[in-house]
Each structure stands twice: as C-alpha cells, then as structure tokens.
C-alpha cells in the first residue's frame with residue numbers, strides 16, 4: 001500500500017498520539033488524517049486500540065500525549081462535553097441507546113445543545129429521517145424494542161443530531177445479521193455521499209472497503225499500513241486479513 005497521502009483541508013489531523021489507561025500506553029505515536037468529506041476506516045483486530053483512539057479524540061482517555069486537530073484547531077485540551085457539541089459525534093461500540101425512551105427522544109437527546117433552536121432541530125431530525133426512513137416510521141416506538149440493525153440506525157441518527165464536523169463510528173456492524181449489515185452498509189454509503197467526514201472503526205474489512213475512501217490498519221496500538229480503498233487488490237486484502245488474524 002502507498003505512503004502518506006496529503007491534502008490541503010483536513011477535518012481530523014492526529015500526530016504523535018500516545019496514551020493509555022493505567023501506567024502503560026496502549027496506543028503508540030499514532031498519526032493519521034481524515035480529509036474534509038472523506039470516509040476513512042480504521043481497521044484492526046480485537047485489542048488493537050481502535051476504541052482507545054476514538055476515546056482520545058472524544059477527550060475520554062485518561063492519559064494521552066500528542067496533537068488532535070479538528071478543522072485545524074487543537075482539541076486535545078478540551079473537555080468532552082465541549083468536543084461533543086458540534087465538533088465530534090460518536091456512535092459508541094454496542095450503540096448504548098437510552099432505554100425506556102422513544103426513538104425520537106433518543107434523537108433529540110443527541111441534539112441537546114441545539115434544542116433551543118427549534119428550526120435547526122427540525123432540520124437535523126429531517127436529515128436523519130431522509131437517511132433512515134425506518135427511523136421515521138418507528139419514531140414513537142421505544143428505541144430498545146427495535147431490531148439490532150434498526151437500533152444502529154437510531155444510534156447513527158442520534159450522533160447526526162449533534163451536527164458534528166467529524167463522525168466516529170465504533171464497529172457499527174458488530175452483532176448484526178448479514179442482511180442488517182447490508183442495510184447498514186447502504187446507509188453508510190448514503191451518509192458518505194453527503195460529503196460528511198467519517199472515521200469508521202471496523203473489523204469487517206469488506207464493509208469498510210465498500211464505504212470508505214481510505215483505510216488505516218492498527219495493530220498493537222500502532223498504525224502499520226494505510227492505503228486507498230480502490231487500490232487495495234487481492235494482495236492488500238490478504239495483508240489486512242493477516243493483520244486482523
């Protein structure tokens with residue numbers, strides 16, 4: 001796969017990012033970028049440090065060093081509540097929808113910081129419903145009563161409601177049936193088609209290559225390979241599969 005690919009305007013730039021939870025670093029000197037309107041995949045096996053990288057971006061990692069920039073501004077010192085307000089949106093591993101709340105309430109809770117702007121809230125709700133008709137159809141139902149695939153779409157919609165510059169998705173395909181993964185892939189392709197900046201963490205290489213422009217491979221807390229999705233032939237696939245075990 002090719003060397004570093006540069007571009008003028010980046011939504012996310014990470015340089016020299018290291019960090020961890022206790023005394024030991026679990027991510028080491030990480031550097032990568034997501035261009036404006038680009039969908040980028042971060043692939044890696046269990047325990048590689050994918051979620052840890054996302055936690056670092058959200059300001060949730062107890063210990064970290066390095067630069068994290070959103071649209072050219074360093075966010076490494078900002079509190080999570082500030083980062084979540086329109087800078088970065090996260091669809092967490094396992095979705096974590098609010099139980100006992102309707103689909104629509106879940107969506108509105110994602111847009112708390114714009115709630116007083118009812119016109120903007122309506123606009124954001126409409127953009128979610130346009131992308132996921134099933135979410136609109138079930139807007140009054142209890143969110144956690146939906147199927148896994150439907151819940152994932154609600155979780156993505158809730159993230160969209162925060163109107164973020166960068167969208168992070170942590171293994172959205174996890175635990176879904178093959179048909180639901182197909183629907184999710186199509187939905188993510190539509191999201192990508194709207195020129196959103198997306199960082200998709202996945203273990204499903206096939207899905208990531210269908211959705212993303214570029215991929216990075218994370219192994220044992222280090223970026224070990226990168227390339228354009230369109231350039232990754234059978235040889236590149238075999239290499240990625242080898243890293244993913």
Ligand SMILES: Nc1ncnc2c1ncn2[C@@H]1O[C@H](COP(=O)(O)OP(=O)(O)OP(=O)(O)O)[C@@H](O)[C@H]1O
Nearest residue numbers: 021022026044045046047048049050051052053093
């Ligand atoms: N809260 C925590 N406290 C201490 N160590 C942690 C914590 N969370 C993760 N780790 C460790 O950090 C390393 C990276 O974990 P991380 O969750 O980032 O991996 P991952 O690539 O997201 O894996 P998976 O695909 O299983 O979700 C692992 O060794 C893990 O045990």
Ligand SMILES: [Mg+2]
Nearest residue numbers: 050051052093
């Ligand atoms: Mg993870």
